[in-house]
Amino acid sequence: MSVIPPSNPLRESQPHVAPSATDVLPPGTKIDELFERNMTEPYVLQRLSPRVWWVSVTNYTTVFLVGEESVLLFDAPLKRYDGVVSAVSAVTDKPISTIVYSHFHTDHLDDIDRYVQAAQDEGRTLRLVASEQTDAKLAAARSILPRPTQTVSWPNGSFDFEGSRVELHGFEWAAHTEDHAAWLLPSERVVHVPDLISPDQPPFWRFAANERFLFTRDNLDAVDKLEWDHLSGGHGNVGDHGDLAAEQEFIAELLAVCENEVSRNPLEAYVDPELGSHTAWFAKFLETTSAQAADKLREKYGHMYGFESSIRANAEAVTLHLVQYH
Template sequence: MSSSTDRPDWLVEDLGPKGAAFVNLSDFAVPPEESHGSLFLPDRLAKGYHVEEIRDGVYWVSVGWYDCMFVTTGSGVIVLDAPPALGENLLAAIEEVTDEPVTHVIYSHWHADHIGAAAMFGANVQIIAHEKTKELLERFPDPFRPVPTETFSKDATLEVGGVRLELSYKGQNHCEGNIFVHAPAQKVLAAIDIASPAWVTFRDCDSSENLSGWEQAHHQILEYDFDTLISGHVSKLGNRDDVVEGIEYIDDLVRYSREALETIPMEYFHESMDNTYRAAFRAVEENYFAALVNYVTKKTLERTTSNGKRWEERLNGADVLTKHNAFSILEKTRLERTHNGYMRRDGSAPEKFFI
């Protein structure tokens, strides 16, 4: 990966199978231009951020890999999330378009990568979040993520200066307390860490805690009346077609994961296990999951999708990241979905049973 003369001391490259493998830029397919979004816009390159009005006072701010939303109301600015990667550039973006002070901050969820700069708004703002978000921030305090001052359990409406935002919690998905924020008049929806417009979702389905809920949340997005989607990541705004595209990709992973689990027997890898070698069962597990992941990855990437293209031609990073998402969905299928029955006393198992 690098020569010995320019390798920093912290870079570990010699672990072999014990460590994580590095990739090269040449390993990746050329990404579709539709995925670039704000990455190469002159203002983002010059200032470090890009800000644009979506519609009627609703603004989007992007640093290139993290983004968020703010709304001018005439009576103060409402901010949704404060990613530390944006940090004070978010203040600069707001000041670029309005003299109104920030009066309200909404937390989409409790994760520090999305709200870890919220303390910069000071102590006089109202902070609104789901009650689970408050519970988690009280349990794991962080001075940069002030505890919410107002919470709700299912649905709430925030109206400032005649501007209305609808907040809704539909159950655990990416994490507990992750909410939808809808601006109905502007037809803008924020669904953070769910859909990834024009990109494959980051590895392990964006580290989502409940894959069944995360998968369901994509369909819940389509229940809203919106034209523009803010996702929190991936450098670009989305729309309904982007969500539908993401659902097709996830459906492939889910379908092929179940097919792999119902097809590949772990017993195949038991045959090489030496009973005198105490670590052997872990080796069997590693090879079993490698077989599962490779099966799902091959099936997903070789399929001709609904528009006649393969996924690496449609979604940025699909070729190299699909294996990580495949592992996550395989494991969550084992944890969250039926195994088609259970072992019987006589040692037999139902058809398509998996462990």
């Protein structure tokens, strides 16, 4: 496992630098003033390897690989088309030929029609790649998004992009959504795994709208075991292995606090006929437990970006986990 720097609070002591589209970012280094840059600049662009760049557009992040003839892009985050395309154009005039659907959630795919239309306008057909699991979920949900033109075997498979291997590492038991996976560029030592972690930040609301908190720590471990230097998390800063370890520490602390509160004041303690329904009892149980968790963790993490906005929702997700599983 990765070593957590002594100061943890999600590793704010790491070196932070201004973004560069030309200089490769040293592993373990973060982009400085990221929120302010996201709010004032059309995009934030950072080179991660000789052929891979990371781009952030108002808090949605992804990566793209520049090949010999064209560009491979992961995802098509909603309402970020102009910023992403401008960032790609800042480093190459090669067309975007391939887009990978990282997972089903449409906030990471909602601009795909614009990319498809742009390719058609240029007389090209866009290559859309997804896992078999994502393809199946798109169909099951009757999604209006364009279907993949190519699928990759689930849970482990790969495809070739202009001589570069792109690997799929699907989670056997996924936390975020059933088709959640890590997409690895082994030759570039870059992994793209949106919504697993937001480096440099406490976890987003309910662990990034995590559908099954039960498997979160296993998924973090699975990604940590892969070989890479830089992580793209879909949100937050550029990540590294130490961020996964710091997230594990945060989760362990939150679990311990919630377990203690549930032990002291279990759901049965909230039975109150005057509230009029058992739904009200449960709401009070979650509200009180999450408030206690926030109070316990505020001294260590309270100064961090987004803590107050996320801690109670994250504590509710953990509390639900505690009453649903043993």
